[in-house]
Amino acid sequence: MSKTYTLAELAALAGVQPEKVLGWEDQGFLGDVRHAVIPTRKGDPQNGDGARTPIYGFEQAERCVELGGRGIPRRICVVNQKGGVGKTTTTFTLAAALAELGRRVLVVDLDAQANLTTSFGFDPDELELTSADLLTNENIQPEDVILETAIEGIHAIPGDITLAGVETRIQDTLMRERILFTKLEPLFDRYHTILFDCPPNLSRITLNALVASREVIVPVETQSYSIKAIADLTNTFALLKAKMGHELMVWILPTKVDRRMKLAGDILEALDEGFRGQILDPIHIDSNLVRAPLLCEPVTRAFPTSRSSQEYGRLARFLVLPDAERAKWMDLPLRTRRKVIQRAEEGAKDLGLNEGKKKRVTA
Numbered sequence: 402m403s404k405t406y407t408l409a410e411l412a413a414l415a416g417v418q419p420e421k422v423l424g425w426e427d428q429g430f431l432g433d434v435r436h437a438v439i440p441t442r443k444g445d446p447q448n449g450d451g452a453r454t455p456i457y458g459f460e461q462a463e464r465c466v467e468l469g470g471r472g473i474p475r476r477i478c479v480v481n482q483k484g485g486v487g488k489t490t491t492t493f494t495l496a497a498a499l500a501e502l503g504r505r506v507l508v509v510d511l512d513a514q515a516n517l518t519t520s521f522g523f524d525p526d527e528l529e530l531t532s533a534d535l536l537t538n539e540n541i542q543p544e545d546v547i548l549e550t551a552i553e554g555i556h557a558i559p560g561d562i563t564l565a566g567v568e569t570r571i572q573d574t575l576m577r578e579r580i581l582f583t584k585l586e587p588l589f590d591r592y593h594t595i596l597f598d599c600p601p602n603l604s605r606i607t608l609n610a611l612v613a614s615r616e617v618i619v620p621v622e623t624q625s626y627s628i629k630a631i632a633d634l635t636n637t638f639a640l641l642k643a644k645m646g647h648e649l650m651v652w653i654l655p656t657k658v659d660r661r662m663k664l665a666g667d668i669l670e671a672l673d674e675g676f677r678g679q680i681l682d683p684i685h686i687d688s689n690l691v692r693a694p695l696l697c698e699p700v701t702r703a704f705p706t707s708r709s710s711q712e713y714g715r716l717a718r719f720l721v722l723p724d725a726e727r728a729k730w731m732d733l734p735l736r737t738r739r740k741v742i743q744r745a746e747e748g749a750k751d752l753g754l755n756e757g758k759k760k761r762v763t764a
């Protein structure tokens with residue numbers, strides 16, 4: 402089912418007052434707005450057709466994001482050469498959370514395991530073309546490969562097992578680290594966010610994703626010491642800067658945090674100190690994250706009230722903030738920052754962000 406939005410939610414997405422949104426609607430900027438007729442109560446003296454209430458959908462949310470100047474394009478690579486740390490889960494869930502915020506999202510599956518492709522309900526063995534063809538065949542353009550997903554606002558470039566052979570096939574290609582960048586460049590302004598799900602290695606495919614991105618999210622599992630993997634990654638980022646002048650904004654995302662384990666707390670604290678200014682609010686361990694993709698649904702849809710759904714929702718809201726707003730918080734320790742952000746979110750609620758969920762419509 403498509404998500405619907407209240408007037409207050411649209412205003413919050415655009416960062417404006419609800420009156421402004423109504424003004425846009427009057428001027429026709431929001432396209433065709435559906436209206437639901439809410440029957441009048443029995444005995445109501447006003448015996449008309451009932452009250453008409455607008456039902457805003459993704460189209461209106463997307464337009465409000467644009468009209469409010471909040472549609473800053475972002476390209477984010479989700480990377481860690483360590484396996485099973487939550488790269489695919491993060492790409493899938495974050496994409497859904499961003500689409501809920503009215504963002505047009507393109508996800509690119511670059512892993513031969515094709516878990517992201519499967520999560521969206523596609524069978525990789527049935528696909529005619531995948532990201533492997535985009536990378537290896539110069540006649541294939543993104544438009545030939547992009548699929549519309551069941552989630553409004555999300556398009557996908559799927560992956561399949563043939564990605565395993567790409568490394569050797571692009572070996573002799575000129576500028577082989579820039580293939581993805583060159584192919585996708587014409588689309589950079591068409592999506593608010595492009596998310597790349599990388600394989601668990603630092604292959605040329607991963608380098609292609611890094612070169613095509615401006616930002617990197619490194620999921621770090623807090624159930625084991627993964628600091629060594631981060632150090633190797635940091636060297637790769639430094640090499641990209643030195644050799645290609647390509648600078649990346651690096652975010653560290655602690656995943657699978659289990660507060661019952663002392664080790665998780667210790668690792669979290671070490672990451673917080675070591676990566677101050679880059680660390681994102683952690684994602685806790687939550688079995689709903691394992692169950693949701695089995696239903697071909699992101700957790701934000703399958704289990705919207707679950708802890709991980711809330712956490713990925715918060716992550717999406719954080720990432721779409723203009724840089725200057727984010728910078729105010731980034732240098733604070735995680736613990737303090739959470740409190741400050743919570744207060745700011747309560748401020749947003751005062752703007753009416755969650756009003757629609759609480760208010761009962763009376764005729």
Ligand SMILES: Nc1ncnc2c1ncn2[C@@H]1O[C@H](COP(=O)(O)OP(=O)(O)OP(=O)(O)O)[C@@H](O)[C@H]1O
Pocket residue numbers: 483484485486487488489490491512514516599600601656657658684685686687688690691692709
């Ligand atoms: N926060 C979490 N809580 C519980 N389980 C999680 C969490 N995040 C991910 N998982 C589970 O951990 C497993 C690995 O996650 P995922 O596939 O996202 O990792 P990955 O880094 O993409 O792995 P790979 O390197 O093999 O591609 C999956 O079964 C996933 O459902």
Ligand SMILES: [Mg+2]
Pocket residue numbers: 488489490512516599
């Ligand atoms: Mg994966």
